[in-house]
Amino acid sequence: MTDNREMSYGPARALPGDQIAITTNPDTEPFWEKAKAHKLTACQCADCGHFRMPPSPYCPECQSTAKQWPDLPGTGTVFSFAICTRNPKNGEEYVYVPVVIALDGTDGAHLVSNLGGCDADDVEIGMKVTVDWNPIKDDWVLPVFKPI
Numbered sequence: 001m002t003d004n005r006e007m008s009y010g011p012a013r014a015l016p017g018d019q020i021a022i023t024t025n026p027d028t029e030p031f032w033e034k035a036k037a038h039k040l041t042a043c044q045c046a047d048c049g050h051f052r053m054p055p056s057p058y059c060p061e062c063q064s065t066a067k068q069w070p071d072l073p074g075t076g077t078v079f080s081f082a083i084c085t086r087n088p089k090n091g092e093e094y095v096y097v098p099v100v101i102a103l104d105g106t107d108g109a110h111l112v113s114n115l116g117g118c119d120a121d122d123v124e125i126g127m128k129v130t131v132d133w134n135p136i137k138d139d140w141v142l143p144v145f146k147p148i
């Protein structure tokens with residue numbers, strides 16, 4: 001067994017956009033429409049202000065169905081991450097870093113994404129990041145992150 005702490009992974013990249021497809025529904029479409037315009041948002045309860053990601057029909061705090069989609073600053077902090085070395089679609093060697101980002105301006109909402117723009121070896125919990133945009137299938141755009 002190899003001690004991964006002694007490995008060097010190299011540059012982290014977003015997964016190829018032509019391999020990523022999404023489906024929308026009434027609870028998620030506002031997120032994806034804003035992403036097309038290169039704006040980051042999160043579902044917020046219009047009654048109590050609680051942010052929820054992923055979006056859901058009911059607020060887990062007050063059970064309201066009222067939603068709003070405020071523009072967010074597009075920054076956050078790495079809450080958790082993994083370093084992956086194989087493309088999940090075809091198994092080829094490919095270094096990518098799935099991350100959970102604590103989004104600034106949301107009182108704790110988290111978004112699962114990818115991190116690029118740095119060596120995978122340099123990623124750490126607490127790292128400050130900013131949003132970047134990765135075109136994917138069907139003219140949608142995926143928010144990904146890079147270090148500030």
